[in-house]
Amino acid sequence: MKEKADLYAAQWNALRLRNRLVWSVLAVGIVVLFVASSPMFAKYQGIVGCTWFALFVLSGSYYGAFRCPRCHKPFFKAGFLASNTLTKKCLHCGLAKWT
C-alpha cells in the first residue's frame, strides 16, 4: 500500500503548495488591508484592495486548475461552471484526494 501512496506523492505535494499559496494570499491580504485601512494610507486603499482581490482570484484559479494525477483531467472541475474545490475525490475518475 505504501508504494501506491507514493505513486502520486509529487502531484499531491504540488496541490498542497497551491493550497498554501491561496491561504498565504488570504492571510497576507488581511494583514495588508488592515494596515491600509489606516487613514495614513487612504489614497492606496483602492489599489491595494483591487490588487489583493486579483491575486486571490488568480491563486484560487491556479488551485482549481489542478489536474488529477491519474486521469489528468481537471480534478475539481466536471465541466464549464461545474466545479467543486472542496471535493474529496476526482470529479472524473473518483481518485480520492491525497491517495
Ligand SMILES: [Zn+2]
Ligand atoms: Zn481523475
